[in-house]
Amino acid sequence: MRKVAVIGAGMIRFGELLDKGIKEMLQEVYLNVNKSVDNGIDPSDIQAAWFGEYYETDGMPAGVLADSIGLLDIPITRVENACATGNEAVRNAFFAVSGGFYDVVLVVGAEKMRDSSTGATLWKMPTKTRDIAWDFPVGIPGPGNFALHVRRHMHEFGTTREQMALVAVKNHKNGMKEPHAQFHFEVTVEEVLKAPMVVYPFGLLDCCPQTDGAAALILCSEDKVDRFTKRPVWIAGVGNGLDYVMHAHKNFLPSFPATVKAAKTAYKMAGIEPEDIDVAEIHDCFTGTEIINYEDLGFCDRGQGGKFIERGESTISGRIPCNPSGGLKCKGHPIGATGVAQCCEIYWQLRGDANNQVDGALYGLAHNIGGPTAISCVTILRRSK
């Protein structure tokens, strides 16, 4: 095993990008990630790529990426794991570089969710992300799926809609400084509580948007890093965890066991504990999800997530700042891109280059929870000491 560094990170602005197809988005993000490498990089330096895309927007994902950015002479693998697709792509690329098969690889995540060539997007989202033979027909698409968990969390631990609203307030505030964010407006607790109900306990402002977006990283083996940068950020740990697909099988709803498993693996690989995390980008597809994440990731005890946000422990100046980029809630959630974009933000944070900078962060964590809360991927990055 070799150490693997992130040496470049690039994004495009997330949003409803009706003026861009997925190919233009891929080209733009590829230019941005290449430009981000301190000492420059040539396309010929890139030896392989992993592509996280969920919707096959323009057809065959690996081929569309290769064609769009002109990288036809390297292997490209598409990985998919529902909303954890982005961090899963990072994980598989990491294995191949650490294992010694490649020195410099590209990780791209991209998604076109607001429009697509086939109009396939609308029906694909709910069907691909859960069990369509059992769960979907009984009415458990995305929001209802997560609502079951959060409603039970409220019941068990007295978590309130006001506490959830604080997540939206925090993440929208953070997103104001993030140029890549889909939304640039703040919200108040009152506005969140008064927003039209989507599925209890989630009002419209408790839900992240569906977003077009792309993000990319360049990973490099330890022995080649010096050529590209003096300020690499290291991949300290990766994890992937699963849970039952069907909600009928889940026996403790106020948690996402997939997150617990993924995080445990990543912490162990990094040789650290949750309290060592200095900044985190965590999967706030719904406000209540972020509260459960605090607990599953070990940032606070079980049942204390509501108090954690109430005490401001996840704000920029708090104990473990969460979603300084604005998170999915404000920056947006282009599925395949989301986890990759989280790693971009953590990379910038650990280099001191972030828009909402957390001072002196050493370890940062990126986290996805997705599908029928059945899959989580976690990536832990570490600054060069």
Add this chain to the structure above:
Amino acid sequence: MRKVAVIGAGMIRFGELLDKGIKEMLQEVYLNVNKSVDNGIDPSDIQAAWFGEYYETDGMPAGVLADSIGLLDIPITRVENACATGNEAVRNAFFAVSGGFYDVVLVVGAEKMRDSSTGATLWKMPTKTRDIAWDFPVGIPGPGNFALHVRRHMHEFGTTREQMALVAVKNHKNGMKEPHAQFHFEVTVEEVLKAPMVVYPFGLLDCCPQTDGAAALILCSEDKVDRFTKRPVWIAGVGNGLDYVMHAHKNFLPSFPATVKAAKTAYKMAGIEPEDIDVAEIHDCFTGTEIINYEDLGFCDRGQGGKFIERGESTISGRIPCNPSGGLKCKGHPIGATGVAQCCEIYWQLRGDANNQVDGALYGLAHNIGGPTAISCVTILRRSK
């Protein structure tokens, strides 16, 4: 990097499995692969899995696999690369084991193509496997896509429909002995030539069927192999190659450059030349595709593929027996399972356990070419000397 062995291989019978859902198929293949391990294996030995599935038949692939076979405490990654999905899953699992991250992992490929919970199959196949913004609207789904290449091969090199028919004759003959094959009937050159035309030069009997099926492998690091078997088969090389997605960009149609790139990488990793291959399972989605494969894989010179089959060099007793299992043409083509099943056959061949045994084979090769002829993955296996 550590050496990685295949220590188990299992399949289910391929076919139109209207009596089984994808979950039953996954359960059956998992039992079969576990039973195949010489000294036995316990589910707790398996540390991670890679799943090649193309259609998301019952929804979220990794979750459906975990749920179906009860492996909820290990990471599962879904990879997809059009018709190369199976060998791509093997390749990514290989990286993680060789890199030292896991000792024992499961690779599963499965596909339900004859029916699905959503009926999504029919329209998904042509859209996901090519560029739907450009190629698909001008009428280039699967058969027409490959026909463009084969028609040009006929024009350039005088390849004939009779030579292509010989591929069907050989593979159907081989498939007679293969209990997992979808078809158990032989065909004659005359029957192939007289079959209804699908798209010139492919008649119905030049085309592989669409198939339900599943296949699985267990991979193991070199230091743990002895516990499971005295007859491991080693992964000697893996490769992934791409080509332009759009046919308008392809400048030499009588070849699949993706195959040439994937094979070059795999041969180099294995430290061998094409002539070292003793048995091969190659992607005969159409008879003419197999002829081009002979050339792209280096089994014969460019333009000599027709003569290669005419001289019987790819028959069981020939110089490089190709598709002893019956190939896609006769055994069937359940997309995600196909490459994994090819590796099962090569594993059995190299252990001397195959139904159509090639004597004394040392090296075997598995090959997929897919999408708009834009992606190829190749796996080379080697017998323990």
